[in-house]
Amino acid sequence: MSDLWPNHIATFRKRAGKSQDWLAAALNPATTKGTISQYESGKRKPSQGRLQEIADVLGCTAGELIDGPRTAANDQSSVPDGTESVVQVPLLGEVPAGPVREAIRHSRGFVLMPESEAPKDSYALRVSGESMNVHAPNGCTIVVNPNDRDFFDGRRYVIRTDDGEATFKEYREGPARLVAVSTYDDYEDIRLGGEPIEVLGRVISVTTRL
Incomplete structure (x- = not known):
């Protein structure tokens, strides 16, 4: 069984068009690009408070960082007919x-x-x-x-x-x-x-x- 912590931090960071350096600097207290990389790869698990802060910064919920996006907002091919982008x-x-x-x-x-x-x-x-x-x-x-x-x-x-x-x-x-x-x-x-x-x-x- 893998010891990695599955998450979708990278998905939301890339969706926002931000770098790992930006995300590291946006947190309070700020952290390093290496720590963000470890979070995204699952080699390191953030505390619940830190996870919520990352969610706030990226404009999503902590649950979405773990379970994935609720909707494929950027994938217009997946939007049903009649639904506004x-x-x-x-x-x-x-x-x-x-x-x-x-x-x-x-x-x-x-x-x-x-x-x-x-x-x-x-x-x-x-x-x-x-x-x-x-x-x-x-x-x-x-x-x-x-x-x-x-x-x-x-x-x-x-x-x-x-x-x-x-x-x-x-x-x-x-x-x-x-x-x-x-x-x-x-x-x-x-x-x-x-x-x-x-x-x-x-x-x-x-x-x-x-």
């Missing part, structure tokens, strides 16, 4: 829906979306904070369309302030401002027309894990 949307990092802080970090994997719902150049961000928890709970994933930057009342946007930090808020008119939509009432509006801001894109999707 999916695309990989890069997960760039976190955006705070509370105190403004640096949002976009190094890519930590991807999320899958129907092709028709993912405009070109879309990217995903993880929400950190409670100021938008009515629509986007802490820890959920939002998808941003960077090609849609025009403000419309009631829509939600990711914006970056003049000091390079980013946040996620809802736009309201009369007067023009960005507001929190939260069960908490201790967040201040961001009035437009004061300090310079850059609209990074409109939020087009919110996904939460069950």
Whole structure:
């Protein structure tokens, strides 16, 4: 009987288009390419916590790393007739829906979306904070369309302030401002027309894990 630990880490890493060096550096604490190689070959078994971290980074579940992909998302020949194909949307990092802080970090994997719902150049961000928890709970994933930057009342946007930090808020008119939509009432509006801001894109999707 083989002593190797069977897994599908390499499958998901390659699906994400990432190298062993990238995966090693994306973990916290970081590890080495050699350790990732041992994980993938089954010569070394990661702890449960490490396995879950690898899954989070690669945009899958720990169970899929062991049992294999649930669906062949990249194999369009296996998609039944009438089923829409999916695309990989890069997960760039976190955006705070509370105190403004640096949002976009190094890519930590991807999320899958129907092709028709993912405009070109879309990217995903993880929400950190409670100021938008009515629509986007802490820890959920939002998808941003960077090609849609025009403000419309009631829509939600990711914006970056003049000091390079980013946040996620809802736009309201009369007067023009960005507001929190939260069960908490201790967040201040961001009035437009004061300090310079850059609209990074409109939020087009919110996904939460069950």
